[in-house]
Amino acid sequence: MTALVVVEHDRGAVPDAMFEALTAARGFGMPVHAAVTGDGAAEAAGVLGAWGAEVVHHATGANIGDYSPEAWGQAMVGVVEATSPSIVLSAGTDRGNELMAQVAARMDLPFVANCVEVSADGSSMTRAQWGGALHESATLTADTKLLSFAPHSIEATEQAAAGTVAEVAVDVDAGLARTMIKDRVVLSEGITLATAPVVVSGGRAVGSEEAFAPLEELAGELGGKVGCSRAVTNNGWRPHSDQVGQTGTRIAPQIYIASGISGATQHWVGAMGSKNILAINTDPEANMVVKAGWAVIGDLHEVIPAITEEVRKRKG
């Protein structure tokens, strides 16, 4: 009996959420194995022992290269068939969930995505619905149990294990390589909404595309980024890449300044990872005000420029 961690990586770079999944795998009280495949697999395999992987199965064969949901999914099926784990899990990232769903579809097994807590035998769990705004208690009945863990639901801790690499020859049909990455376009590097130390956000109350200029100015002064609610992107005032929330970006700044945003649950799940939240709203009862650690009651069109002015004054 083993718990097998399906490791997603990008040409060898393993995301932090995978280390959370490896930590979670150790909670099942059975040996933890990991599975890697594709370009950069050897590099990815090298870091897994430190997080508790006793054996790392490296799936090799024809038609496996850069990330491909189907070819990689089929390669993971090969490892599952060769090693018969009782639990197979990954991180609830885009690629992690996609690979697990590919394995599930190919093996006709159930797959429970985005668990936040799982029983020791993997047969019952709490999972995230509505992007984490709602929880579901669920049961899983299957000989091989397929799961993913919602990112940030557990804290990753290191625990050294052998991390012995074992090659597994797998059969991937040429026809499955049809969804391979054909090209990569590198975007400009620098801070993003997800990594910004300060996010200055505006909601419907901002009123127009132009009216975001004062928010841009404040964000500029603080070395931060401008964010927004879905009401704003729906109106075409800001690009969707600025949207915070369930169907937007999850942010984790030192401080989130949310102005003219009511704080609907779908917005809140994107904002709740912030270390501090300052709400600026005319309504003292607004959900955002009630949930924030700090609030200012007032018109954002007056408050935001006043903050910028004060910041400039102190900077001298």
Next chain:
Amino acid sequence: MRILALVKRVPAPGARINITADEQYVDDKNLGHAISPHEECGVEAAVQLIEQHGGEATVMSMGADVSEEQLRAAVSVGMAKMVLVPTDGTPKDPQETAAALTAAIQQLEAEEGAFDLIIFGNESADQGGFQVGIRIAHALGRPMVNGIKGLDVDGASDGHILANREIDSGVEVYELPMPACVGVKEGINLPRYPTMKGRLASKKAELATVEAAGEAGGQAQVKLLSPPEVVNETVILGNGPDAAPAIVDLLEELGVM
């Protein structure tokens, strides 16, 4: 091109999601309903591709009869046909949903011909299983990529479609031979509002029904629960622009100046 978009009716909750007394459903008595946001963009993507390349777009939903409201909304923005796969409205697990929808798509294709492209949402807004589209694509033997933020037929080689997906460091471009499946994410486009003409067309459009069912899979919902509440003593820093010095004190304290 022949395109199929799959959409799901979901409640549109506000500041909090309330649960019914039997702990099985989101209490939607006083709520409006919507198409899941990713899928709303899937509908828009289908309409745009038909505008550019000709053909016909169909929208399909599996759910209670009230899902007709979301199907008509999709027709009002340009989908030509709508199909309901009726259920009793109880939540279905992902395997059951995928099996029923696969059977429904096969029936539709047997009657009207294959779809060149089937568009799903990246995940449903409520259950968020991240898998129904992938299961259906596999059952139909078609390629599938999830998380798509851009589609391009013109830039691809003949009979293929290009699909873009964002990762931390940039954009990956996939080329898929058609017939193909994709799961799209909000942000791929800005869904249009219905025109008066569209609204009228949606009132007149005929609702087709396809009966299809699947067997229950291995995942079962026991109950819904609210995640632990954030309890915060909100500190009011002041009213209006006069609060600026107090705010900047806070910014200094947090070391973000």
